[in-house]
Amino acid sequence: MTDTAITAYKDPKMPPPVDLPEGPEWVGVLKVFDAHAAETLVTAAHTLYPHQTLPERVYRRTVFAFDALAAKLPAVAQGFAEFVDLVDGAMPVPFRDLSESYRVNTLKAIEATPAFRLVQRSTVRFLYDDLEVWQAFGYEGAAVQLGGYINRGFNDLDWLPEPPPGI
Amino acid sequence: MMTQYELDDSGVVVIVGSGAGGGTLAHELTKRGIKVVLLEAGKHLTPDDFVNDEWGGYEMLSWLDKRTASGTWRAAKDHPLSPSWSCQVVGGTTSHWSACCYRFIEDEFRAKTLYGELPGTSLIDWPFTVADIEPYYELAEAKMGVTRTNGLPGLPANNNFKVMYAGAKALGLNVSTGRHAINSIPYDGRPATIQDGFTITGDKTGSRWSTLNVEIPRALATGKLELRPQSRVTFIEHDDAGKASAVVYVDAAGVTHRQKARAVVVAGNCVESSRLLLHSKSARFPDGLANGWGHVGRHYLRHIIQTVWSIFDKPVHMHRGEIMAGMIDDFVRHDPARGFAAGYYIEMNSMGLPTTAAFLEPGWWGRDFVSVIEQYRNMAGIFMSGEDMPQPGNRITLTDELDAFGVPVANIHYDDHPNDLKLRSHGYKTLSAIHAAAGAKRSIEAPSYPASHNLGSNRMAAKAEDGVLDANGRAWEVPNLFIADGSTFSTGGACNPTLTIVALAIRQADFMAKQMAAGEL
Numbered sequence A: 001m002t003d004t005a006i007t008a009y010k011d012p013k014m015p016p017p018v019d020l021p022e023g024p025e026w027v028g029v030l031k032v033f034d035a036h037a038a039e040t041l042v043t044a045a046h047t048l049y050p051h052q053t054l055p056e057r058v059y060r061r062t063v064f065a066f067d068a069l070a071a072k073l074p075a076v077a078q079g080f081a082e083f084v085d086l087v088d089g090a091m092p093v094p095f096r097d098l099s100e101s102y103r104v105n106t107l108k109a110i111e112a113t114p115a116f117r118l119v120q121r122s123t124v125r126f127l128y129d130d131l132e133v134w135q136a137f138g139y140e141g142a143a144v145q146l147g148g149y150i151n152r153g154f155n156d157l158d159w160l161p162e163p164p165p166g167i
Numbered sequence B: 001m002m003t004q005y006e007l008d009d010s011g012v013v014v015i016v017g018s019g020a021g022g023g024t025l026a027h028e029l030t031k032r033g034i035k036v037v038l039l040e041a042g043k044h045l046t047p048d049d050f051v052n053d054e055w056g057g058y059e060m061l062s063w064l065d066k067r068t069a070s071g072t073w074r075a076a077k078d079h080p081l082s083p084s085w086s087c088q089v090v091g092g093t094t095s096h097w098s099a100c101c102y103r104f105i106e107d108e109f110r111a112k113t114l115y116g117e118l119p120g121t122s123l124i125d126w127p128f129t130v131a132d133i134e135p136y137y138e139l140a141e142a143k144m145g146v147t148r149t150n151g152l153p154g155l156p157a158n159n160n161f162k163v164m165y166a167g168a169k170a171l172g173l174n175v176s177t178g179r180h181a182i183n184s185i186p187y188d189g190r191p192a193t194i195q196d197g198f199t200i201t202g203d204k205t206g207s208r209w210s211t212l213n214v215e216i217p218r219a220l221a222t223g224k225l226e227l228r229p230q231s232r233v234t235f236i237e238h239d240d241a242g243k244a245s246a247v248v249y250v251d252a253a254g255v256t257h258r259q260k261a262r263a264v265v266v267a268g269n270c271v272e273s274s275r276l277l278l279h280s281k282s283a284r285f286p287d288g289l290a291n292g293w294g295h296v297g298r299h300y301l302r303h304i305i306q307t308v309w310s311i312f313d314k315p316v317h318m319h320r321g322e323i324m325a326g327m328i329d330d331f332v333r334h335d336p337a338r339g340f341a342a343g344y345y346i347e348m349n350s351m352g353l354p355t356t357a358a359f360l361e362p363g364w365w366g367r368d369f370v371s372v373i374e375q376y377r378n379m380a381g382i383f384m385s386g387e388d389m390p391q392p393g394n395r396i397t398l399t400d401e402l403d404a405f406g407v408p409v410a411n412i413h414y415d416d417h418p419n420d421l422k423l424r425s426h427g428y429k430t431l432s433a434i435h436a437a438a439g440a441k442r443s444i445e446a447p448s449y450p451a452s453h454n455l456g457s458n459r460m461a462a463k464a465e466d467g468v469l470d471a472n473g474r475a476w477e478v479p480n481l482f483i484a485d486g487s488t489f490s491t492g493g494a495c496n497p498t499l500t501i502v503a504l505a506i507r508q509a510d511f512m513a514k515q516m517a518a519g520e521l
């Protein structure tokens, strides 16, 4: 799903969106996570925020951002590793192979742990900071390079009464 | 070439922090011919450095050093290591703020008298009246270019405002786009807003007032100011007579310096100001500088701030345009009939997708969250700022953990007072009712984000036993030590605090200049 009424922009000074390989080999670009950890975290991000219209690649980019953070901060790397162990240890089947209700219940059971908190907060931090997600949900992002919204719809809402001038 | 002062020049006024309070005071003192060294922990950025990116801007501007939190407030659960929100950059949080500019009303200067005895509170009246501050409000509004003052038009209605307007009108409330230190037309050499919606990540065009783009350049132009960015003050020293004599700071290279001073002004944004005083212990002040009465760090306030986000049938695109350009003032006055003391302003709020997702309800996940955030384009935001009650136990203290500069990490303790909870609940109901009246399908009562209005923790009081400072923001116990930030507030009032911080800084400059001319400072 894309919102064709808008175009989302990243500020030109921000790093450009990462382009990950489409196949399972995408995990090759990661610095810290092995394939199992990476796929488990992708599954977790998807279980936490199951947007049916978003492609798998946005969740992979989210985990790519986790990996970059883990490469910088050993304590964070350890938190992600703990998370993978926690969710894998909950059932006789690895987390990433569980059905949705079992995955949801597994996450609910560990909500109070620091590892869960790290993964949940980091998913919000990076998933909704993704240009493709902005485009899908109608957020246009950077505006100054286009002259702001003064001539691009800052007051174009037309389904409510127009407030009087000078209100 | 910037003026430079020697480290052992004991004729300079040293100001710690270049935000609303410190940056304004630096300009007001230098304008009066007084020599000032302005020490600022953050970097000196330019508009070119800023980005139109919520997280990019947050990471560039914010005070990210660790703090801890305790008490019943949601920040202790949701943001335990960053319970308070401010900036570390030249310009302080005025490089980030959304520039709502309202005055305290007369009643708010006599909170104790008006609200009466409320168990658990430590209410006092301000040590002056509205008449004392009014002339300074006028000067502040003129320098900041506040809309709807000095002939400046209000900001135009944007999409999010149209929603607020429709709901407010249906309920018979008094609604306007409000007052802001954001240019609706060119003013004071700065352009009109282009409505990019990114004042909070630095404001690349300069249509919004900040100390970075107005006060500090003008202070530098007087030739009386030396600005030292990336200078972290770690200690304030005093002499045998008990007067502040020097500040110790660490520069960008990690080198420690000692700047002598004629007077010291602390303006580090409340938490940092109390932290610095508490840490500046000596034989004479064993509990911290100016803390003989034990008030430093206490009576901490952060306003009743919360947002309701609602989903409508059709697109709003709330991110387009100035983010807080809407105001309703029907609930500002204290009205005992409501069942609680004090009042609140209703304002507008909008955020981009990244921070809406983060602040909607931290910790919320699953299909319900997803169904809400997917409708971002149809979302509107409405916000309130109300008065919280001072309590002696709501306070900033030092923990055992040291930061990279050897200064103990601060803990902020805050328990909600029953009056706060009543006001909160009343506010949520009003905010949701306004959106419902405009046709909202669903409203989400989002909890407070980290404290953005940090006040009261070094308060002014008519008597030394009631507060840290006298009516001029001068420490009762240290005659040449001043505070110039929101921590001086005797009580919080309902409105966003910065206009009052700026007015008080101008007033303080007048006082200091007079004292100096009289040979008393």
Ligand SMILES: Cc1cc2nc3c(=O)[nH]c(=O)nc-3n(C[C@H](O)[C@H](O)[C@H](O)COP(=O)(O)OP(=O)(O)OC[C@H]3O[C@@H](n4cnc5c(N)ncnc54)[C@H](O)[C@@H]3O)c2cc1C
Binding pocket: B016, B017, B018, B019, B020, B021, B022, B039, B040, B041, B042, B085, B086, B087, B088, B089, B090, B091, B092, B093, B094, B096, B097, B098, B099, B100, B101, B200, B231, B232, B233, B234, B267, B268, B269, B270, B272, B273, B276, B324, B451, B452, B453, B454, B484, B485, B486, B487, B496, B497, B498, B499, B501
């Ligand atoms: C999201 C957000 C929106 C806001 N919107 C509004 C609004 O619409 N209206 C309003 O009135 N207010 C608003 N505010 C609040 C406003 O920003 C503050 O009230 C105001 O900036 C406080 O001024 P200050 O001088 O106390 O501190 P600041 O402006 O924060 O400046 C303090 C400075 O001191 C420096 N400092 C601290 N400690 C040290 C040290 N030890 N050594 C050297 N330097 C130090 C800091 O780096 C900082 O630059 C908002 C705040 C936030 C976070």
